Amino acid sequence: MVLRQLLKLKEEYFGSATVMFRWNSSASRLACVPAARPSNVFIFDSSGEIERDVPLDDRTSPVSSFQWDTTGNVLALIQKGVVTVSIYHFDEDRLETLDCSREEPSFIAWNMTGPQLAIGTSKGNTIIYHSKTAKMQLIAGKHGRRIACGAWTLRGHLLLGSDDKIISLSKTRISPLEDPLRLLSANPSSLSRDSMVGLLHRYMNQAIPAVFEVAGDIEGETLRQTVLRSAAMTIRVADEILAGNAASFGKGGLSTKCCVRTGKDTLMLLETGAMSIVATIKFSQKYGSIVDYGWFGDERLCIGYSGGQVVVTPTSGDEIGQEIFKCKPASSLDALSLCSVPSKAGGFSVLWAAVAGDGCIKIVDLRDCREETERTINYEDDDKAGVVSGLTFSRGGQTITFNVSTGCVYSYLARLPLMFEARGNTVAWLSSFREITVTEIVDRKQRSGKNAEKVKIECEVEPAIIGVGPRHIAA
DSSP: OOOEEEEEEOHHHHOSSOEEEEEOTTSSEEEEEETTSTTEEEEEETTSOEEEEEEOSOSSSOEEEEEEOTTSSEEEEEETTOSEEEEEETTTTEEEEEEOTTOOEEEEEEOSSSSEEEEEETTSOEEEEETTTTEEEEETTSOSSOEEEEEEOTTSEEEEEETTSEEEEEEOOOOTTHHHHHHHTSSGGGSOHHHHHHHHHHIIIIIHHHHOOOOOSOTTOEEEEEEOSSOOSEEEEGGGGTTTOGGGGGGOSOOOEEEEEOSSSOEEEEETTTTEEEEEEOOOGGGOSEEEEEEETTTEEEEEETTSOEEEEESSSTTTTSOSEEEOSSSSOOEEEEEEEEOTTSSEEEEEEEEEETTEEEEEETTTTEEEEEEEEEOOGGGTTOOOOOEEEETTTTEEEEEETTTEEEEEEOOOOOOEEEETTEEEEEEETTEEEEEEOOOGGGSTTOOOOEEEEEOSSOOSOOEEOSSOEEO
16 A cells, blocks of 8 residues: 555744654644744644644744643643743633642653543642643652653553753552543544444453552552663653553553663663563674554554664563663664554454665664565655654554655555445545545446546545435445
8 A cells, every 4th residue: 555645744834943742642633843833833634734833932942842741632831941831721711820839841741541641740749730630740759850751551650851961750649530531532443333342341340459559649659670780761651552552451461661771772661560670671782772662552662763663572571681682774863653553353454664875765664674665755855954753643553654854754655444335336545544445346348448537525524324325425
């Protein structure tokens, strides 16, 4: 399948500089912050039409980080040198400002399953903001120095990494019913009614008591911590494989593993249950520095190096921390993104890595580390000299979006949900998110050497079903 361009956002909004971007959870809204206009947030719909241009209160300081919450309606942003957090409520078109007690926020992350926003500060303190109640709670003394990174688990636990070289695991108050139900409903179309009922029964009766802890009177209580040799730069939890995929819960309990980057070429594998270091992962120096890494499939790690290598390693068993697959899709690597799509029959139907380098985006099938040459995206001529710094899959691997340092953001169709209908000789199928293709099936003897004509119909909204009548197509 040749990847088809869905949208292209250019200099008319951003200028000729790198653009940071984030899709919301349903990939219905794309937030962009251009380096040329760093105090403005542009929000586009999935077709690339601009919906909002949000000027931040501080017009002089660039945005350093921003994230959508799980509902896809609330956007949190922090700016360099600013001691507040901006919260934009899309449905209300309202910008809220959170005071961080004269401490500059250095890290933000939304809970993957709830309305809590974790805010880490430059002095090592933590603030938990609840978007539904608009309440904030300061947790003083969480770390001795700047909080540099962190991640939420699907249990509602918060991992934080600090310049004090300590990794901490904390718990927060979450409802034992609210969040699992939201997770279950995150992707209902992937399940049949019977599967959903069975999954709900299993999850309500088995998983919640064992997995979701409800904190006592102490918000943000530290459960465990460990000391590393070097300060953490990034933290990735294995739970990220399951986030947003309801079908994944049928596979069993949630993970207790995380991976921490502590140097330009070093990763630490941690077991959060005992907060113990399981392995140190460091491969050949010839690979260069780590560009990015992440979890995929059955708790495996994929690591992309600046030298162009993509390495796969398991995180359990006798081969833990060893190379089991390796390929070199580019002479140098600029960015990496991973995609794991669970199959209804078990296992995964899609295990992809997207890599940026050498003026193109390539897709690697991680089941055998094989490059899929037919899925290559070549940069446009004006962008050949540009560098990709942001690359991500969205919609369960259906789209791939990337930026180029020339000031452009592109999104391409990687795969489509299977949707079609037929009546008599007429067949209609979904050929893009808002496009239906219709054709007539003609007997080979009646073709006269001509292929059947295909008619493409543009839809105002993305179809959920397709119907074919005697004279009409319904969607």
